[in-house]
Amino acid sequence: MTSGQEELLSRIATALERLAPAQTSATSWVAAPAYVWDGTGARTVERLDAPSLDLLRGIDLQKDMVVSNVARHAAGHAAHDMLLWGSRGMGKSALIRAAIRAAQSDAPDLIALVQVAPDALSGLAALFNELGREERRFIVYIDDLGFEDGDSTGPRQLRSWLEGGVEARPANVRIAVTSNRRAIVARHMSEQDDPINPRDAVDDRLALADRFGLSIGFHNCSQDDYLAIISGYAASLGLAFDEGDALEWSKRRGARSGRVAWHYVTELAGRAGRTL
Structure with missing residues (x-):
């Protein structure tokens, strides 16, 4: 094959690539939540x-x-x-x-x-x-x-x-x-x-x-909100808790938040031999 033929084939290949439809996504955007x-x-x-x-x-x-x-x-x-x-x-x-x-x-x-x-x-x-x-x-x-x-x-x-x-x-x-x-x-x-x-x-x-x-x-939650969050999680999981113990947990963590409340509930579940 001559250099001229190689050049022509290269041009044809480039043109076909431009005409080809764009690659579609492999993701099915209707398949998952x-x-x-x-x-x-x-x-x-x-x-x-x-x-x-x-x-x-x-x-x-x-x-x-x-x-x-x-x-x-x-x-x-x-x-x-x-x-x-x-x-x-x-x-x-x-x-x-x-x-x-x-x-x-x-x-x-x-x-x-x-x-x-x-x-x-x-x-x-x-x-x-x-x-x-x-x-x-x-x-x-x-x-x-x-x-x-x-x-x-x-x-x-x-x-x-x-x-x-x-x-x-x-x-x-x-x-x-x-x-x-x-x-x-x-x-x-x-x-x-x-x-x-x-x-x-x-x-x-x-x-x-x-x-x-x-x-x-x-914003940072109040003490009442912190206890209410724990109460909701604990009730849904069938766990009992002591308010004084819950407040002591937040003092040791230096914060009151939903995340700290969930960590305390995780501690409660662990003490009770439960999984979450």
Whole structure:
């Protein structure tokens, strides 16, 4: 074969590649209640692990807003992107999962959860491209998100995804983010020392949080809420507990939260020789 013939065959092969249909995703986006996206592909989660909504206590207002918003999205109605921010261990991620499972209880095919690790954000455009071809609705969930100082790309991409940039999320997708900080990006006391306008730096960082239709705060629970959370879990599992012992557990941990309450219930189950 002459060099001219080889060149011609190469051109033909290149042209055929351009004409060939794009490779379809290997993921079946209607097969599972939840998925995990690693930046380049997805794996299915056959069972969505979430507590019952009635066991999420001390966050009634937050629960109502999240459950209602997820239900509206599942039904194809107008719904918000959500930022759940605030104290650690107060049920932010558990509430997202529980709201999805509640929406799936009557019609599991309507909606699914897709969890994205913070280090896989660069692959969100590819994920949106896949999800946008589906009729099913999705909550794309980013847990414990926080941008460090000097990271301008991440916040800029998130603003674009939320507010109609060229790679914005499709209509059948809503984004849910949990973060320990309302502003998502790091903030320091030095921001208050700006000699020109002490509010400019803070306002710029809060502007990202303002892109979410729902910005829902979670705060440290009271002693009564902490005991109510334990009571709910213990009753559902048939476990007895002593309030003084429960309070002593929280003192040793240095905090009261839903997570600390669940750790105490785990301790109760262990003492009783039970599995969870």
